[in-house]
Amino acid sequence: MATTYIGYPTLEAWARSADRGRPVYASLVEEPQPPDPHGRQAVLLVVWVGQTQLSSLEVHYFRCRVGLLEYIGSTPFGNDHAERKARAEEAWGRIRSWLEEKGFFLREGVIAYPKDLKLFEGWPEFLKYDKEQKRYVVRS
Secondary structure (H helix, E strand, O other), rough: OOEEEOOOOOHHHHHHHHOOOOEEEEEEEEOOOOOOOOOOOEEEEEEEEEEEEOOOOEEEEEEEEEEEEEOOOOOOOOHHHHHHHHHHHHHHHHHHHHHHOOOEEEEEOOOOOOOOOOOOOOOOOOEEEEEEOOOOOOOO
């Protein structure tokens, strides 16, 4: 029997379906994309949050992109590479703190998914990107 993957449009919607008594696997991960014909490659910086269900073969997950790095070959492209990575780490820290404040027990990790799975991408309702400050902030 195949595992069913259920994605959520917001972290808050995912949290309503999750069991606070069981571990949640969460992490900031780099997802390399295939290079284009000119050798330029994008790497998505993505926060993954997921939990398996005991009573079924289901994985409930939330996934959001918090950054994008670009490379030509193995050389970073652009002069703000370090800042982009730092902003992604900041977003991950805010998401991790939110999960812990809501009573979830986190294990740093990601539940593996099939390569051919079309992934659902969402966004946390409590978080926004402030363009002026060039950082992620909690909505007031």
